[in-house]
Amino acid sequence: MTEGMEKQGTEEVAFAMPRIGQKAPQFDAITTHGMKKLSDYAGKWLILFSHPADFTPVCTTEFIAFQEIYPELRKRDTELLGLSVDSVTSHIAWVRNIKEKMGVTIEFPIIADLNMKVASKYGMIMPEQSDTAATRAVFFIDDKQVVRAIIYYPMSTGRNMAEILRVLDALKTSDQHGVVTGANWKPGDKVIVPPPKTTAAADERTQDSSLEVIDWYLSKKDLK
Known part of the structure; x- marks a missing residue:
């Protein structure tokens, strides 16, 4: 066939x-x-x-x-x-x-x-x-x-039913808040902010005290 x-x-x-x-x-x-x-x-x-x-x-x-x-x-x-x-x-x-x-x-x-x-x-x-x-x-x-x-x-x-619920929650969270979710993310965990698109924005990101900035391309925040 x-x-x-x-x-x-x-x-x-x-x-x-x-x-x-x-x-x-x-x-x-x-x-x-x-x-x-x-x-x-x-x-x-x-x-x-x-x-x-x-x-x-x-x-x-x-x-x-x-x-x-x-x-x-x-x-x-x-x-x-x-x-x-x-x-x-x-x-x-x-x-x-x-x-x-x-x-x-x-x-x-x-x-x-x-x-x-x-x-x-x-x-x-x-x-x-x-x-x-x-x-x-x-x-x-x-x-x-x-x-x-x-x-x-x-x-x-x-x-694994917990994973099915986790994936659904992650998809809906991304849609609602314009963010992405990292490995093993579950509701209540910090989400990942999309990385900057320009060098100027990357410089600004490293100075943003409202975020947990690991590096300019990887920053997390709590959802209020």
Whole structure:
């Protein structure tokens, strides 16, 4: 099969994996909450994630963990949408099983992507791991439906929910305050001020007592 192509029946159909900064690929899909379109989420942030299969141990722990952070996501005006190539009947049975056996109600919808249409648009299928199961991908899509961050995990490794919240908070902080965030940043930490664009501004920066100036190109401040 040609690189950048997906196979449907006997035909090869071109698709492009989304990149950070691009518009997220539009879709409409059957979910456990009825039909959903990407445009349904316009004006809100969306975390779209894929999992390999229902009724599997790592995925079950992840769904419980995603449900645990779902209230925090909604506080941040962010919705959650899962996906795998299982049927909607399988999804419903699995969600019911999680509630019965683990006492957790999964409140967010799950796409039933049997034809792998959405998974292919988003580059969620990794043939080196599986031709028929989505890998563990996470797409952060902003309120303008632009892809802002992407995280991939192998099938063997469950995701870290604290990191998903941290990335979302970092993106929103950068948008709101025009700053960037350093390694291991978390809410409440100092943020990084964009570096000066001229030599004169660099000289001024080193004299700015309102900032923690490590050097002219690396300066931090507290957010009030």
